[in-house]
Amino acid sequence: MPVWELWPFLQRSSASGLRSSVRPLAVIVLNSPLPRGTAMKQLWDTAGVRICADGGSNRLYDQFRGQLVPDVIIGDFDSVRPEVIQSFQSSKFGEPLRVIKCSDECNTDLDKCMLYAAYHYNHHPDEYSGGDDEAAPLVAVAGSINYGGRLDHTFSIINSLLTATRGT
Template identity: 35%
Template sequence: MGCEESKVGSSCVEPLPAVTYWDPSSYYDAGEVARERPPFALLILNQKITNKFFTALWKNTTVRVCADGGANRLFDFLSSKERPKFLPNTIIGDLDSLRPDVRAYYESRGVEVSQDADQNSTDFGKCMRYIATHDPPDSFVTPNTVEASLTAEGVRVEHPKLTVVALGAVGGRVDQSFHSIHMLFTAQQGPGLGRQIYLFSDQNVTFLLAPGRNTVKTPRSLLGPCCGIIPVGGPSTISTEGFEWNLTNTETKFGGMVSTSNHTIDDVVKIETTEPIVFTIEFLGCL
C-alpha cells in the first residue's frame, strides 16, 4: 500500500485488521438474537452432562455428534422416556469406552455407530473430522469482470466452517482439558477460513480469540462478570475495552502479567491481540 502525497507531506494509513465476532450465548438463547445465529454442531464428549443449557443447545442444532464415551454420558443423563427424543446423528470413536448396552440401544434406533481405530488422534479429533463433512461447500459466482471470466467456473466463494459447541471438553482430567484447548488452536490452522469452537462446561464457556480485533457479545443478563484472557499459546500483546480492568498494548504471558479474575462491565467487549489467545467467561449465576 502506497503513501498519499499532499501539500503538508505524505502519510501512510495502514488498513485496520478485520474484526472477528463472537456470540457464545446465542447458541443456547431462544430470543430475537438467536435467529441470526449461524448453524452449529453439538459435540458431546466424555464428561458428566451438567450444563443447564443442554436442552436448548440440542434444540438449536441439527448436527449432534457423540464421542463414544459421550454416548454413555448422554444415555445416563436422560430418563428412559426422554432418550428417544435425544438421538444423536452419530457416535464416533475407537469405541473402547462405549458400553455394550448403550451401543445396542442407539443402534436399535438407527443411530450410526462409527469406529475409527486411529490411535494418533483422540475422540475429539475423530468427531471433528466427521463434523467437517457437514461444512457448507464452496460456491461459485458467475463471472462479471474480465479477469473473473478467464476462469470458466467463475469466482470461488468460501463459506465459514460449521461452528462447534463442545460439551464435556473441560473439567475432569487436566491433560484432556489441555487437549481441548489444543483443539481450539488446530481449528484455526490450515488453509481457508478457521472454525469457531466453544467449549461449554457447567460454569464457563471458553474459546480462542483470533489475532487482530475481536468483538465478543457478553450480555450481562446471561454471561459474566468473571472472565479471563489467557495466553496459553505464548506471549501476546493485547488491548481491551469493556472490562473493569482494561489493558492497553500490554504484554501478557505466563511468568508475567495474565488477566484472570477480570470482570466484564459492558454487554459487548473488545479485545485486540497480536496472537491467538484464550478467552473464558462464566455463565451468569455461577459461583
C-alpha cells in the first residue's frame, strides 16, 4: 500500500527562490473543499505546475480571491463559472492561462489533470528543480476525498489515484 507523505513537499530547499521540492510536484485542485491556512499556499508555491479540474477553479477563486492563479484549467466545463476563467486570465500578467476543454467521457476531470501533469513534466523539466531526474512527478490533489457526500465521486477519485499509482 502506498504511503503519501505531504510535509516534505511543503518545505523550500532553494535559496534562489525557485520552486523546489524533493521530487517534481504538480498540484491539482478538485471541486471540493480546499485546505485552509498556509498549507494550500505552500503547496502552490512549491509546485512546478498548478492545475484546476473544472469546478475546482471556482473553489480556488472563491477561497483565495485571485491570490492563487492556476497555470491551466482542464475539464468538460460543466461546472466552472465563465467569470472565474475570465478573472484568472486577467490575473496572469502576461503569462497565458491554458484553458483545455476536453469532453472525453471515458476519463474523469481528475484523470485528465493527471495526464496533463505527466505531459507537463515531460515537456517542461526546466520548471522543476531539485530531486531525482529519474523520479516521476508527484501529484498533490487538493480537496476533500469526500466529494460533497457523493459516494460515486469518492470512489472515482480513489480509483483515479490508485490507477495513477500503479502507472496503468
